[in-house]
């Protein structure tokens with residue numbers, strides 16, 4: 001009997017190569033009467049960098065912002081469809097949005113440190129989320145986060161100086177340290193290097209590459225070189241839809257869709 005059972009068991013299916021950390025299914029976003037996204041599907045794989053590319057106004061930032069409900073803060077914005085984090089619907093009314101945004105952090109285009117000290121910028125999140133039990137704990141979180149953001153060596157002697165006094169590239173790494181400090185699982189980056197010079201950009205790109213060991217990253221970028229350098233998977237948006245998604249190498253060397261081909265070779269956008 002046992003033998004029969006064994007023989008009739010379903011054939012083994014190979015496990016997926018990567019686990020989905022976040023998943024968007026049929027995601028549509030409206031700003032009032034205007035529809036910005038049309039039934040978008042995207043899997044965001046754990047501990048990978050996913051790049052969102054496509055011409056201006058195609059909905060990349062809109063999709064990114066729907067992954068941690070930042071669109072909730074936009075008057076008249078409405079999200080339809082399903083977005084999950086570890087299989088859980090993030091638009092479920094039971095979800096605590098503050099906690100969600102700690103799990104799915106965000107780094108913006110323009111570095112936006114608070115008008116406070118470097119230390120306070122990083123300590124703020126852990127303080128409001130009650131992550132530190134003591135002053136020593138808090139100091140450790142701040143130092144570790146600054147180290148992970150590749151900034152500690154540069155600022156260790158001036159932790160109590162204003163964050164806004166740093167260079168643009170340092171400010172962006174401070175914002176990354178601030179995002180890391182609350183131990184997020186996913187970090188969303190909306191054109192994080194567009195305000196930075198090439199040297200600061202290279203530093204932040206190296207950092208993104210390192211961060212993927214511990215975090216899942218989704219990045220919106222207009223730079224094809226950047227998408228090719230930092231991401232493992234790329235999704236091409238066009239007029240509110242994803243027209244192609246796949247391994248970055250394939251997307252750049254041998255895309256299936258003509259619109260991807262045209263966009264990456266600079267023929268439109």
Ligand SMILES: Nc1ncnc2c1ncn2[C@@H]1O[C@H](COP(=O)(O)OP(=O)(O)OP(=O)(O)O)[C@@H](O)[C@H]1O
Pocket residue numbers: 031034036054055056057058059060061062063074
């Ligand atoms: N707050 C808003 N209110 C109304 N319409 C908006 C708002 N934000 C974005 N849109 C519209 O939604 C569409 C998608 O915009 P989105 O910013 O997501 O595109 P994008 O691909 O990120 O563009 P870009 O590369 O220029 O940043 C555009 O038509 C834009 O005008």
